[in-house]
Amino acid sequence: MASNGSQILRTAFIYFLLSLFQSSCNAASYNVVRFGARADGRTDSSKALEAAWRAACGSTASSTVYIPRGTYMTRPVVFSGPCRSRILFQIDGKLVAPPNYQAMGNSGFWILFTKVSRLTVHGGTIDARGSQFWVCRRTGSNCPAGVRSISFMWSNNVVVSGLKSLYSQTIHVAVSQCSNIRFEHMSIIAPSRSPNTDGFIIQSSTGVTIRNSLIKTGDDCIALGPGSKNVLIEKIACGPGHGISIGSLGNSLNELGVQNVTVRNTIFTKTQNGVRIKSWARDSKSYATNIEFRNIIMRAVDNPIIIDQTYCPSNRCPRETSGVEVSNVRYSNIKGTSTTVEAVRFECSLSNPCRGIRMRNVRLSTPNRATTTTCENVHGSASGLVIPRSCF
Numbered sequence: 001m002a003s004n005g006s007q008i009l010r011t012a013f014i015y016f017l018l019s020l021f022q023s024s025c026n027a028a029s030y031n032v033v034r035f036g037a038r039a040d041g042r043t044d045s046s047k048a049l050e051a052a053w054r055a056a057c058g059s060t061a062s063s064t065v066y067i068p069r070g071t072y073m074t075r076p077v078v079f080s081g082p083c084r085s086r087i088l089f090q091i092d093g094k095l096v097a098p099p100n101y102q103a104m105g106n107s108g109f110w111i112l113f114t115k116v117s118r119l120t121v122h123g124g125t126i127d128a129r130g131s132q133f134w135v136c137r138r139t140g141s142n143c144p145a146g147v148r149s150i151s152f153m154w155s156n157n158v159v160v161s162g163l164k165s166l167y168s169q170t171i172h173v174a175v176s177q178c179s180n181i182r183f184e185h186m187s188i189i190a191p192s193r194s195p196n197t198d199g200f201i202i203q204s205s206t207g208v209t210i211r212n213s214l215i216k217t218g219d220d221c222i223a224l225g226p227g228s229k230n231v232l233i234e235k236i237a238c239g240p241g242h243g244i245s246i247g248s249l250g251n252s253l254n255e256l257g258v259q260n261v262t263v264r265n266t267i268f269t270k271t272q273n274g275v276r277i278k279s280w281a282r283d284s285k286s287y288a289t290n291i292e293f294r295n296i297i298m299r300a301v302d303n304p305i306i307i308d309q310t311y312c313p314s315n316r317c318p319r320e321t322s323g324v325e326v327s328n329v330r331y332s333n334i335k336g337t338s339t340t341v342e343a344v345r346f347e348c349s350l351s352n353p354c355r356g357i358r359m360r361n362v363r364l365s366t367p368n369r370a371t372t373t374t375c376e377n378v379h380g381s382a383s384g385l386v387i388p389r390s391c392f
Contacts, residue, residue, distance in 0.1 A: 182208075
């Protein structure tokens with residue numbers, strides 16, 4: 001005879017299965033094809049996508065916006081809330097931008113989710129067809145500003161998984177004014193020479209996780225801008241690209257800072273930078289604090305570890321120093337190869353020196369040459385084996 005404990009467990013499991021069945025029965029599904037979308041890769045399906053979203057958003061039951069297999073062309077679309085219940089945005093097909101980049105307009109976005117809670121975006125491919133736009137940018141012609149492929153604004157409790165983003169005109173994924181948003185199993189791809197095709201730009205958001213993803217771009221794999229806090233980045237393959245950056249910070253006086261960031265278990269391959277903190281050389285109340293870079297591999301990276309507080313393009317602030325306070329930054333278990341002799345560079349502000357910089361078990365080498373460390377206006381400590389030798 002089964003024990004009372006076993007019977008209780010079996011009864012609980014049966015109720016759990018019944019609850020799943022009940023929720024699946026109550027869930028509503030909105031197939032974009034029924035709203036007029038056509039999987040021919042040529043017909044503009046933007047109105048159909050937005051109509052399916054409005055139907056799902058207005059449903060009192062958990063809903064699915066379903067994009068079946070096939071290729072759907074869409075101009076810029078906005079999926080706005082607040083919605084009445086949880087929504088799954090399931091992409092089994094492929095969304096592509098119009099072949100003429102001018103058709104994207106000047107809104108700055110292609111696919112935008114705004115004021116949405118309890119959203120899951122799963123699977124599929126989005127292809128912004130950015131190559132002709134990049135040509136325009138490189139030739140200096142009269143080009144539009146370009147659009148970000150997928151953006152999330154004023155949203156919370158969002159999960160994005162299994163999405164592939166190809167050839168964005170500018171930034172692939174943009175997050176602003178969001179909380180509790182998670183990205184996983186992402187593939188982000190653009191050529192190394194494509195301008196400003198950052199993988200992720202995060203700003204004014206808290207509780208952001210990016211994990212288990214491949215990022216190949218022409219700019220930063222991930223950039224954390226002002227107001228980013230409580231961020232976890234792990235198991236990322238970055239390269240080509242400009243690495244993972246905090247900043248640039250301090251572009252304005254009363255700018256928000258960045259805090260509580262962990263980057264771990266990540267591989268950089270042939271990137272311009274590895275882990276970087278960057279700020280403008282001008283007065284600011286911004287800051288970067290409580291940052292940890294741990295368990296990282298560098299493979300032929302130009303600048304594996306760098307703090308640069310002298311950022312000033314176009315030479316517009318040559319007599320100023322950065323007001324951004326950089327403190328409590330930890331580097332541990334970092335190894336690999338640098339393409340330059342200067343594998344570690346801490347170029348901190350004269351008016352606000354970097355403080356609490358700690359290095360532990362760092363081993364970076366350059367083929368056939370000895371690596372070096374450069375330190376300006378920095379205070380810190382080192383422990384364990386540190387190569388190149390610390391200058392603290």
